[in-house]
Amino acid sequence: MDSESLKETSKRKKVYKIIMIVIVSVIIVPLTIISVVYFNNKTFKNKVNNALGKTPGALGDYFRNYPTETERIDKKTYLANYYLNLDTNIAADKIYIIKKNDExxxxxxxxxMNSITSSKTEDIVGKVRNIELRKDLLFxxxxxVQKEKENEILAEASRLDKQDLLITxxxxxxxxxxxxxxxxxxxxxLYFMRExxxxxxxxxxxxxIKDQVLGxxxxxxxxNVEAAILKKTIEENKLEDLAKLYEAKPVDIAIKEIGNTEGYSINQLAKVYKNLSILKSAEILSKIxxxxxxxxLFSAIRREEELNKDEISIAPEISRSIEFVSEYQQKITDLVAVYEKMGPDKVAKIVEKMMVNDKTVTSLEIDANPIYEISDRLIIVDVLTRxxxxxLSKVLNYMEADKASQITQLLAKPNTNN
Known part of the structure; x- marks a missing residue:
């Protein structure tokens, strides 16, 4: 590049530099100063807004509709007078809302307000502060309180969880x-208790109560709770069905299976015995x-009756039946001992005489209904069985063939009471 070109380039740079200095000095610096003054000097801001409001187009429309400082002061003065004319409590409530949203x-x-009347303004400001304190205190x-109630609910749930079901x-x-x-x-x-x-x-x-709680x-x-209730119902039904099975089983087998707590809990057994006939229960328990x-068992049965709100308790009836059955069984044992010492020919005559008498000689009654009737025939069969x-063979030898055959059939017949 020759010397002329270098001079030309240097000259252009100087011109650009001078232009930039002029732009900064004439445009940017003044605009910066104007902006600072505009946002900090209300009088200047109002004059600028008025001037810009005279310009055509959207810019003019915007500044023509822009509230002037005078207008803003007028609105604030109007509100100040409005609040001062209200009851101090009402004014405080309204001003509290303003303070909360625009400090x-x-x-x-x-x-x-203070420039108009300092005393009433001071009173209103004091009430606003009280409202603030009261609001914070209220929440x-x-x-x-909500936390205390929640803790009380949880404590009560824990207490009932541990408490006996019937008491609860x-x-x-x-x-x-x-x-x-x-x-x-x-x-x-109940929501916070174990399901x-x-x-x-x-x-x-x-x-x-059940329907309201579930609802x-x-x-x-x-x-979840309804599923657990259904499970409980199924378990109860199974125990009722179990009782029906033991009603037909021989006493000796029933004693082995439901005469102890090896296979079932005492509460489960209470449900089984509660669904057995009174006589069957007595026959089993009399031999335990x-x-x-x-x-x-009786305590558990009474508890189950209370839970189910049964009007009549079977426990006393079972107890009375046990006494009756035990006394009868003891007398049979005593008769067996007597007959064992007698001659078989004499025993045979007694057997033949008692076999023809099927009339009730004594009975166990519950609520005026006979549940266990005893006849001469039943007594002698029970004696011969033992x-x-x-x-027994010698006794049968002294009896007529048809009568001996009849007794043999009776002795061979399954007896669920033995």
Whole structure:
């Protein structure tokens, strides 16, 4: 590049530099200063807005509709007077809303109010502060109360979880009748308990309470509890069916299987015996030499009756039947001992005489209904059943063939009571 070109390039750079200096000095610096003044000097800002409002087009429309500072002051002054003319409590409520949403506007209005009447303004400002404190305290107290209630519900759920089922049901039903709003708390309490315990309570409790509680649960919780109730129902039905099986089984087999707690819990056995006939229960229990087992069983039966709200208890009837059956069985044992010592020919004559008498000589009655009738024929068959085979054989030899055959058939017939 020659010297002329270098000079030309240098000259152009100087020109550009001068232009940039002019632009900064004449345009950018003044605009910056104007902007600072515009946003910090209200008078200047109003004049600029008025001037720009005279320009045509959208720009002019915007600034023509832009509130002037005078207009803003007028509106604030109007509001200040409006609030001062209100009751101080009402004014405080309204101004509190302004303070909550626009702190700057609140300060401006209070300044104007204070310039009009400082005493009333001071009173209103004091009430606004009280509202702020009260609002904060209200929410704080509310949250604290809610937390306390939640803890009370959880503590009650834990208590009922550990409490005996029968006691819980009685307590709940009593409170439900005596306390109008208890059902709401009860639903919350049962919600936080173990689902199996909740289901057990609802299984036995008054159906009205059950329906209300389940209706207050969310769908998932309600479904889970109802499933647990169904499971409980199935278990109860199985025990009822089990009772029907043992009703037909020989006593000796029943004693081995339901005469102890090896196969079933005492509460399960209570449900089985509760569904047996009174006589069958008595025949089984009369041959069990375990007073503790019998006492625990009766206690469990009475508890089950209370849970089911049975009007009549079978436990006393079973107890009375046990005495009757035990006394009868003891007399049979005594007769066997007597007949074993007698001559077989004399025993044969007694047997033939008693076999023809099928009339009731004594009976066990429950509620005026005979449940166990004893005749001469039944007595002698029970005696012969317990005699030694050798003695029985000799007795039969002294009897007529048809009568001996009849007795043999009776002795061979399955007897579920033995």
């Amino acid at each position: 700057e506007l609140y300060v401006d209005i209070i300044k104007i 704080s107290i509310y949250d604290e 049901i009685k307590e709940v039903e009593k409170r439900y009748e005596g306390e109008m709003d208890y059902i709401n708390n009860l639903s919350k309490i 199996d315990k909740t289901a057990e309570i609802l299984y036995y409790i008054d159906p009205r 207050s649960f969310d769908p998932k919780k309600s479904s 030499n375990d007073e503790n087992f019998t006492e625990e 005699m030694k085979n050798q003695t």
